[in-house]
């Protein structure tokens with residue numbers, strides 16, 4: 442987000458005024474992805490290149506619902522293995538050929554209406570350019586309030602008192618250490634300022650439910666059922682999730698409302714930030730205004 446709102450992004454002004462990523466980039470995700478993975482982007486967005494990695498994945502989403510459940514079917518073609526040169530054995534997460542995550546948020550979350558998952562990604566997250574040193578994380582008094590054992594995770598702007606966007610006089614971008622008080626965080630959760638998150642790991646055949654607010658937590662929530670298969674070179678992931686939930690960190694999906702939806706795929710045994718991320722889309726029940734329109738079965 443610091444890059445999106447910073448000096449090097451041509452869309453900054455219009456984005457701040459309300460334009461969505463898809464309005465400008467919806468037709469060019471393939472081109473942008475290729476520029477980034479090949480290192481040809483003038484923006485120098487990716488220093489750690491993986492030769493042969495594909496820049497994008499065309500994914501089809503089929504969405505339906507009944508009275509109780511939302512069903513999402515994701516389909517995409519598996520790619521060739523591109524060994525990662527900076528990881529022994531070439532696979533970052535050898536246990537999991539593929540991981541899929543999706544998130545749902547209401548408009549209460551700043552930028553979720555425009556940016557989908559991108560709003561949770563900050564320049565000081567683990568493996569990002571301004572990730573703090575391990576020692577700084579250990580020494581921080583915030584280690585008592587955040588799980589910093591695997592670095593700084595995704596977080597929402599609402600959870601911080603300040604986020605550095607400009608980086609003048611060498612200031613680190615981001616705001617991981619500017620955590621609001623517990624009282625403010627509780628109030629933000631109560632005001633639906635969180636992103637509901639479901640993740641599936643193909644090797645472990647495991648479904649996790651969690652949310653992103655002050656940090657990414659992968660426990661809590663009502664969960665979901667996932668059936669995944671790789672047949673004749675095509676991944677198929679079918680998610681069955683209750684529309685309504687009374688669990689904290691979950692978003693209940695009701696007719697007549699638009700929700701913000703984004704998803705990410707860890708393709709080819711990747712981990713951490715090396716995933717493909719969708720732009721932000723709208724999800725709704727029986728509403729063809731939404732890009733992901735779940736139709737009644």
Ligand code: HEC
Pocket residue numbers: 445450451452453455456460461462463464465466473476477482483484485486555556559
């Ligand atoms: C108002 C239109 C607009 C919006 C909205 C917008 N962008 Fe951009 N984006 C641009 C322009 C213009 C460029 C710059 C092209 C250039 O300078 O070569 C750009 C560049 C980029 C690039 C760099 C591509 C490269 O050359 O490496 C990425 C990545 C990107 N935008 C992502 C996003 C994301 C993610 C969002 C939403 C959070 C977003 N943009 C919102 C207009 C927009």
